[in-house]
Every structure is written in C-alpha cells, then in structure tokens.
Amino acid sequence: METPTMKPDTVLILDFGSQYTHLITRRIRSLNVFSLVLSGTSSLTQISSHNPRVVILSGGPHSVHAPDAPSFPDGFVEWAAGNGVHVLGICYGLQLIVQRLGGVVVEGESKEYGKMEIEVKRESEVFGKGRVGEKQVVWMSHGDEAVKLPHGFEVVAQSAQGAVAALENRERRIYGLQYHPEVTHSPKGMETLKHFLFDVCGVSADWKMEDLMEEEIKVINKTVAADEHVICALSGGVDSTVAATLVHKAIGDRLHCIFVDNGLLRYKEQERVMDTFERDLHLPVTCVDASEQFLSHLKGVVDPETKRKIIGKEFINIFDEFAKELEKKHGKKPAFLVQGTLYPDVIESCPPPGTDRTHSHTIKSHHNVGGLPKDMKLKLIEPLKLLFKDEVRELGRILNVPVGFLKRHPFPGPGLAVRVLGDVTQGNALEVLRQAITSQDGMTADWFNFEHKFLDDVSRKICNSVQGVNRVVQDITSKPPSTIEWE
Ligand SMILES: Nc1ncnc2c1ncn2[C@@H]1O[C@H](COP(=O)(O)OP(=O)(O)OP(=O)(O)O)[C@@H](O)[C@H]1O
Numbered sequence: 001m002e003t004p005t006m007k008p009d010t011v012l013i014l015d016f017g018s019q020y021t022h023l024i025t026r027r028i029r030s031l032n033v034f035s036l037v038l039s040g041t042s043s044l045t046q047i048s049s050h051n052p053r054v055v056i057l058s059g060g061p062h063s064v065h066a067p068d069a070p071s072f073p074d075g076f077v078e079w080a081a082g083n084g085v086h087v088l089g090i091c092y093g094l095q096l097i098v099q100r101l102g103g104v105v106v107e108g109e110s111k112e113y114g115k116m117e118i119e120v121k122r123e124s125e126v127f128g129k130g131r132v133g134e135k136q137v138v139w140m141s142h143g144d145e146a147v148k149l150p151h152g153f154e155v156v157a158q159s160a161q162g163a164v165a166a167l168e169n170r171e172r173r174i175y176g177l178q179y180h181p182e183v184t185h186s187p188k189g190m191e192t193l194k195h196f197l198f199d200v201c202g203v204s205a206d207w208k209m210e211d212l213m214e215e216e217i218k219v220i221n222k223t224v225a226a227d228e229h230v231i232c233a234l235s236g237g238v239d240s241t242v243a244a245t246l247v248h249k250a251i252g253d254r255l256h257c258i259f260v261d262n263g264l265l266r267y268k269e270q271e272r273v274m275d276t277f278e279r280d281l282h283l284p285v286t287c288v289d290a291s292e293q294f295l296s297h298l299k300g301v302v303d304p305e306t307k308r309k310i311i312g313k314e315f316i317n318i319f320d321e322f323a324k325e326l327e328k329k330h331g332k333k334p335a336f337l338v339q340g341t342l343y344p345d346v347i348e349s350c351p352p353p354g355t356d357r358t359h360s361h362t363i364k365s366h367h368n369v370g371g372l373p374k375d376m377k378l379k380l381i382e383p384l385k386l387l388f389k390d391e392v393r394e395l396g397r398i399l400n401v402p403v404g405f406l407k408r409h410p411f412p413g414p415g416l417a418v419r420v421l422g423d424v425t426q427g428n429a430l431e432v433l434r435q436a437i438t439s440q441d442g443m444t445a446d447w448f449n450f451e452h453k454f455l456d457d458v459s460r461k462i463c464n465s466v467q468g469v470n471r472v473v474q475d476i477t478s479k480p481p482s483t484i485e486w487e
Pocket of ligand 1: 232233234235236237238239240241258259260261262340410411414
C-alpha cells in the first residue's frame with residue numbers, strides 16, 4: 001500500500017525585490033524547513049494554494065509611498081488570520097504592514113544603513129521571554145520609518161536612533177523586523193529566525209531531501225504514461241546527470257540519454273563521463289562521436305559568438321536525429337525532455353515587481369543548448385526546479401552519484417572552443433590545451449588562494465612538459481565568462 005506523503009510545513013516568501021530574498025529562502029531551508037519564493041504581487045489564490053504555515057514579506061528597494069509601490073493582495077491579512085498563518089515583515093515588509101493596516105510610515109530624518117544597535121524594549125514573542133534590555137547589532141538598510149503603529153501593535157525593539165526596529169501584534173500573529181535577520185552582519189539574526197519559526201509559529205523541521213526525491217518520483221510517474229519515452233541530453237555536468245539519474249529511478253529504461261562528443265571535450269572526458277554514466281549510475285546512454293562534424297563546421301571561425309551558435313545548431317541537429325532513431329525503434333516519438341533547470345533559473349525568470357526586469361513566467365531555455373526545434377514538441381520534465389545547486393549535490397549523493405563527479409567544476413557546452421583563441425582547428429591547439437589544463441579535481445578555481453610558489457610550479461610544469469605552450473596566464477576576473485571561459 002502506498003504511504004501518503006505528508007506535505008512539509010511551508011514558509012512562503014513574498015518577494016518585493018530585496019537582494020536578500022533568496023538568502024532568506026536558503027537560510028530557512030538550511031533549518032530543514034521547506035521555503036518557496038513568490039512574487040510579492042501574487043494573487044491570494046496563488047498564495048493560499050501553497051498552504052503556507054508562515055508568510056514572510058521581504059524587503060525591497062521601494063518606498064511604500066511610491067505610486068507603483070508593490071504590495072500584498074487585498075484580503076491577505078484576513079486570509080492569514082482565518083487560517084492561522086503567521087506573518088513576518090522584514091524591512092519594506094514591515095513598512096507595508098504598518099501602512100496597509102492603518103499606521104503611518106514617513107521618510108526618516110536620517111537613513112539607517114549598515115550596522116546598527118537595537119535594544120529590546122518589552123517582553124515579546126518575536127525575541128522570546130526575558131530579553132528586555134538586551135542589545136544586539138543588526139544590519140539595516142532603509143530610508144522610510146514607521147512612526148505610528150496600527151491599532152493593536154506594539155514596538156518591541158528600537159534602534160539607537162529611537163526608530164522602530166521590531167513590532168508585533170500577538171493576537172493577529174503579525175510581526176515585523178526593520179532589519180535583515182538573514183544576513184551574517186546581524187549576528188543574532190539566525191537565532192531570532194529560528195526562535196520565530198519553531199517557538200512562535202510552531203513550524204516543524206521536517207523537510208528532507210529524501211522526501212522531496214520520493215515526491216518527484218511520484219510526480220514523474222504520474223506525468224509519463226507507461227508507454228511513453230523520455231530523452232535527456234547529458235553534458236557530463238552535475239545538473240543534467242542528477243536530473244537523469246532521478247528520472248531513471250522513476251521510469252527506468254524508458255529514459256534515453258545522449259552524450260555528444262563534439263571534439264571540444266577535455267582530456268579523456270568522454271571515457272570518464274561514460275564510465276560514470278554506465279558503470280556507476282547504470283544510465284541508458286548513447287554516446288555519439290560527432291567531433292568531425294563539429295570541427296568541420298568550426299573550421300576558420302574565429303568569433304566566439306559565432307562559434308557558440310554553430311555549436312548550438314549542431315547539437316540540435318544531433319538531438320533531432322537521436323529522437324528520430326528512437327521513434328523508429330519504439331514506434332513512438334519521445335514525448336518528454338528532461339532538463340536540469342535549477343531554482344535560481346526559475347526565480348530569475350519571474351523577477352520581482354519594480355525591478356527593471358520583466359516577468360516572463362517562462363523558464364530560461366538556455367539549458368538545452370540553443371533550444372530544441374519547436375516541431376519536436378517535447379514536454380519538459382524539470383525535477384530539480386525547486387533546488388539550489390548545493391541541494392542538487394545533496395540529492396546527487398542520495399542517488400549515489402560519485403562525490404568526485406558532484407564536485408566537478410562547470411564546463412559549459414561550447415567546451416574548449418571558447419578556451420582557444422581564434423580558429424580551434426588550427427594546428428594542434430585543442431590537443432595542446434587538453435594536455436595543459438587537465439586538473440584531477442577540477443576544483444581549484446579560487447585564484448586568490450594560489451600562492452606565488454604554487455603558480456610558479458604550475459607554470460614551469462606546463463611549459464616544460466607540454467610541447468607548444470610557452471606562456472601560462474591566470475585570469476583573475478571574477479565575472480563570467482572570465483571565470484570559466486577564455487573568450
Ligand atoms: N556534450 C553534450 N552532450 C549532450 N548534451 C549536452 C552536452 N553539452 C551540453 N549538453 C546539454 O545542454 C545543457 C546545457 O549545457 P550547459 O553546459 O550549459 O549545462 P549546465 O546548465 O551547466 O548543466 P549541467 O550541470 O548539466 O552541465 C546540459 O544540461 C545538457 O542537457
């Protein structure tokens with residue numbers, strides 16, 4: 001008999017555009033509590049559909065007085081009260097609560113920005129018993145300030161400048177912090193968040209990766225009918241590998257993976273990843289050696305963007321061919337495509353109100369190298385779309401993906417093509433590069449950790465042992481693509 005899965009307690013974050021919103025989510029998940037981000041202007045139906053125990057209203061760059069200031073929907077406070085949901089406003093979230101419930105927020109005389117000292121002024125739920133008089137340093141970042149609280153609310157902490165730093169209305173289960181408890185510059189912030197979630201709201205720390213995995217497997221089994229087939233393009237990277245392993249656990253060999261050797265892979269890459277796919281993970285993988293095809297199209301091409309486009313197009317041709325072969329073999333077109341979309345991609349596609357990015361409501365398609373042809377009409381399976389990268393690694397560990405593999409450094413699709421300046425087919429550039437950059441763990445990316453002695457040794461070793469290399473350069477730019485590609 002199937003055991004019913006209990007939904008974990010959910011903490012919903014309504015995002016009003018703070019740069020720290022995702023940090024709150026991650027901090028809460030690190031306490032084994034499931035947490036999700038929704039746009040701050042989501043409808044009440046969207047909010048209530050998640051059945052949250054707690055709703056946190058995030059900070060944001062706006063003033064509540066701005067004409068287009070984003071806010072929670074009408075009826076939200078009544079819905080929360082009627083359903084026993086606790087509400088916590090952080091920074092802008094606190095000001096929204098004050099303004100919407102009949103208090104007064106004004107532009108502060110002096111802005112509070114950076115580290116501030118606050119003092120607990122009375123017995124409160126949000127800080128816990130016996131804390132009156134306690135001082136703590138917190139991180140603030142606001143211009144407006146609450147000067148008159150709505151009926152039934154109390155100031156429970158004040159900043160050194162006398163501004164409201166925390167408030168609550170126990171009866172209505174509504175709380176507010178004018179500072180950011182989620183950042184490390186508020187040293188007692190996590191303690192306050194923990195106390196709030198567990199002691200005040202009674203949330204259970206019952207979110208486990210194993211549960212999420214079982215839940216995903218059920219969803220995949222429900223989505224993919226017993227006679228349907230699924231394809232997945234494996235890059236040898238963490239995301240597609242973990243996604244494929246999970247789908248394989250759900251539907252077995254109705255999953256068909258393809259790994260393309262485009263002639264631009266690292267030293268012994270093909271052997272290494274195929275070994276992991278087949279020997280360790282038992283994934284059904286077709287390895288297509290298309291190196292000649294790719295390299296012939298790249299001959300004479302020097303512009304990196306053109307290289308990327310050519311590579312993307314070739315990938316698509318090969319995936320298309322693979323799907324046709326599968327149709328011939330199984331008498332049915334594959335209906336689904338597995339993609340390793342992660343939560344940051346999902347969030348990025350639905351930016352908060354008031355930012356200069358627009359809502360797209362669609363997830364970025366960069367995960368399938370240039371996008372698959374529209375006429376393939378594949379439906380997407382994105383089993384990692386609620387996870388952050390470190391959580392994907394944890395899921396990978398549970399699925400027995402070798403740890404060394406999970407720690408690999410990202411190596412995007414265009415591969416060595418954008419690590420060789422100019423025409424990649426000239427001379428033996430690819431071979432020289434393969435010999436020169438191979439690193440066993442592929443993890444040594446923190447340039448500032450390298451000591452001069454180490455750099456000196458590496459440079460000597462490469463120049464002395466790899467014929468064709470006469471200069472070793474380290475790029476210290478910390479912004480992609482410099483962190484990972486040369487051009
Ligand atoms: N050599 C390859 N063979 C087959 N598919 C590939 C190959 N390289 C990339 N892909 C596909 O394109 C997707 C995007 O490639 P990219 O290198 O940007 O990966 P990513 O987003 O970092 O994810 P991953 O961790 O899976 O590599 C991969 O997830 C994979 O589905």
